[in-house]
Amino acid sequence: MRIPCPICGTRDRREFTYQGAAELLRRPAPDAGDAAWDDYLHNRDNPCGEARDLWFHEAGCGAWLVVERDTATHEVMGAELAEKVAS
Amino acid sequence: MRIEGRGLCQSNTSVPFTFDGERLTGREGDTLAAALIANDKRVVGRSFKYHRPRGILTAGSEEPNALVTIGHGPQQDPNVRATVQELYEGLEARSQNAFPSVSFDLMAVNDLMSPFLGAGFYYKTFMWPKNFWEKLYEPIIRRAAGLGALSGLTNEDTYEKAYAFCDVLVIGAGPTGLMAALGAARAGADVIVADEDSRMGGRLLAETGEVDGKPGHAWAADIVAELATMDNVRLMHRTAVTGAYDQGTYGALERVGQHHPHQPGKPLECFWRIVARRAILCAGALERPVAFPNNDRPGIMTAGAVRAYLNRWGVVAGRKVAVFANNDGAHRTALDLMAAGVDVSAVIDSRAEAQALGDYKLFTGAQVIGTKGRKGLESLSIRQSDRTLRIEAECLAVSGGWNPSVHLACHMNGRPEWNAETLSFLPRDGMVPGMTAAGAARGQFSTAACLADGARVAKEVVIELGLTPSDTAMPRAEDRPYRIEELWAVEGRGRKWLDFQNDVHVKDVRLAAQENFRSVEHMKRYTTQGMATDQGKNSNVAALAVLADATGRGIPETGTTTFRPPYTPVSIAAMGAGSQGEGFAPKRVTTSHTASVDRGAPMIEAGLWYRPSYFPKPDERTWQESCNREVTMVRNAVGICDVSTLGKIDIQGPDAAAFLDFVYTNTFSTLKVGRVRYGLMLREDGHVMDDGTTARMGKSHFVMTTTTAAAGLVMRHLAWVSQALRPDLDVVFTSATEQWAQFAVAGPKSRDLLDAVVDGGIDPESWPFMACGEVDVMGVRGRLFRISFSGEHAYEIAVPAGYGAALYRVLLAQAETMGGGAYGMEALNVMRIEKGHITHAEIHGRTTAFDIGFEGMVSKKTDCVGFSASRRPGLLEESREQLVGLHPVDPAGKLTAGAHLFEDRAEPVRTNDHGYVTSVCHSPTLGHDLALGFLTNGRARHGETIKMVDHLRGVTTLARVCDPVFFDKEGARVRG
Amino acid sequence: MANLVALSPCEGLLPQTIGAVTIAEIDPGPVTAILPFKGQDKAVGEALKSALGLGFPAPGRSQSKGGARAIWVGKGEALLMGAACPDLAGAACVDQSDAWCVVEIVGDRAEDVLARLVPLDLRASQFKRGHTARTLLGRMTASATRSGAKAFEIMVFRSMAETLVEELTRAAGAVAARG
């Protein structure tokens, strides 16, 4: 598997660390309540098809990425910096 | 037998080798299979289940029968296909799965029992009690049924892994692959040509047809020579592409050092990961046998293999050869044999309208219905309309048609498509993104069609890559039509084998269908067809056709099983290359490593780091003795310990303090410059991630310390927080762990020691507890932190790592003049337990700030990582297991880590569990064992007597619950 | 009082010549990690330019001027090597002179040796002189820079110097053994 890092170019997946669904970027406000925090921390869809995942280019540039890929075909559609998505 | 004047290698060099201990000779260029045929060795192995004698079936990597063991001792390599193994001087081969020998195998008794051992036997018989299976059947079956064995010794051979990149990967170098490679290379693409054979050319090496007016093999050699001169082409011989993976990555196994005597240091195999923008699958096709009664007798081979042995290696597996086929191509076998002077007794063609292509005896509309011969084929019975005839033959060349090698195209879950004209599965477009099949791999079976197809696909590919295709003239070659009619299984008495290696015959497949295992995947598992090392290459399509017939469906509706990587077996040694012993992980050593080893310290792994466990003195016999001495030494004098392994992260920026306030549960913006503070870090789910001290070196400059184990994790976490959660903060950070060699100097004499080492000495006023700053150490700019993990008056002193070894020796020498010295991890652990300091034994991922008694740190916050989740009621309940100290009621009592805690009178069972022990030591300071652990509502239970039970070690001890800080609760020593 | 003596990370391990490659330790001189603060990239680049004649390198690139080099080593981070770091108000400047083990691998088969360890496309057409990458070498995070047609500079953290030398020499040995 190869991931197109927006900074480094396309690299072997060995350089990356997988984290989970990109929902982790939408951190609720501290007082959003248990339900919102529960959702944020524990509840995930498990899509067959397009998914947005977080990967850390740990052995590369050190950027957190949002990688769009298809869990059914393994196609990787693209990747953007988590920083851009977050701000 | 050897046919003089035939074969591509006309060298007279004879190559001595042994087979089952017998000295034999082959010829240079032979495979082991060719050499065995030259020596008239007919039985070369026994089948897996029934131990039936089996001979060589094919001439390629698909061989199901001729599996042998090469070499002996640690280098013993089982299950090597004799058809792939190249002959070399001194090669030592042994047959497998037979006792005492292949020609007389006691286990052949299985064959007599075969009526009871049919398909589904395992499933039906072993629905008996589990014990019968484990104790009785499995051991017997494992002994009786099996392939080659490993030596059980450590393999010292070298294997390697490597990466390669290209624009175009050409898989297979037959006529199609060579034309494709040529087209891509001439257009300027970076090309890798991978071919599993030792010599490129594919079927051109096995056939007599001409290409461009030259013998096919000569044309191939010319093209290979041209490709070899091109800088943009890499020819990979003996390299089987074994798998197609995501984003244009391909796995390939190269045989590097298996075709000659062992050369120390030279890898046996290399496992390649090839990344290609485009791939052209030119893997050719594999000939399929026909299932007819007793079709497994040695001497019965595929027709293409008979031609390959004759034309490439100049050997034939019998003095009289017959041909049995359902297509025109196989007739060439007879022509080639006759031209070589070999007696062809008959060509039996199942097609009524078949035409003879030469002067041989042709039986049309005929089928082979039986075979005879004790150790190998002697004669066959054939049926033509109503008559039955006996035909003499020592070798039968069989062709049921050809199966395109679509395997790689299916590795990403794509399904091939049935083609009624060629009676074969063909790849569809786009099954593997970026890969296109060409030539015989997509059902183009004449040489001319293959050449044209290779050129056509190359052109397509180079255009897609943005290159300009060059005009390549199309070489002339045979273009005969395929002409095939269906023939899968012949009726008649006797077993009609489909899967030769796993002993699956037609009746087994029909039985599967009858018992309602109608899906091809179920049939496969019920019969084990296709589950041997050839992965059904020789049997899948025929078995499928039999199943389709038995279930009254067509082949397309029946479908195929899934082809998965690897295409051919890949040794685990190649995949794990470089990962044996210390190669398994990088080794991180501190600058004091050599000095520690010199002092006899056993080194233990802490993450990737190596740290000294203890420093034994000559008179000390146990680690405990050394550890006790080191603890006492630190508590009474001074000790030195390398703490460079702790993570150090340099954090700077206008918002550095705000950033720390967000990642730590406690506040750092209030920390004064020149001071250090302990910090606790949570995960977002409210559980503790890590802890450590952070020093404020300047207004917007902090140095964070992490635990050794969590350094990488914390770095990743900080990157996450700064990039994803708080991109608003202006902060940057980088790891400084490796820049500094840092040593703990601990004990009541630590200040005296440093006074002698730090330029200008240590002024007590400027260096109170938790102070930090820059100092000069013997002329080198360093850092000093007055922090303590041992609970003693202590410092950590840091210098740039280059000076680490020198400073360590200076500190040790100085300490030794003061009654101090080095201490290791054991002593460090004892002292931190005495002080109730937590490590990852306590913050093991399931404990919260509340659990370890640090809840007060979190509650003052408005927000930080983990804040909201840590407020959940469930994480703040008094009934949670809370950190406590434990000491034995009887001072001689033993405490053990991992033990569980129960009320004194409760039965020690899970339902009565009140907690567990995380850390244990023997405290020389207090004279008894100490433990840290987690106890339900523990903070309210100090003083209570509790039962510690270690079911694993069989230890039960009564312990008293107490505060986790056992020693110097007031912290007088650390501030002294 | 005697001064402390410094040791290099590969002290006693290098140089080694194996087949067609030579592996030697490089003394990088002073090394400073430069991490510009928000919006300061340009100002930091200009300050570097006026002080040393080289700028802040783009991702995957390195620059050199005289004995000074600037190598990109990660998102928002470059290493200035071979020159003292000038005063850069807009960046964190962190001394890393002792943090890295720097070796050069030179020779006809240097690319083949690295292909056994680094999952990177090192073909000269893709990875040109001066190109750099953060990547893996075996299981270590590393920095790789092409320093010449047949030369690469490899950096790993100092503590892993021994493993680096082991990995490189093992790979070089296997390549050499192929003849």
Ligand SMILES: [Zn+2]
């Ligand atoms: Zn990157």
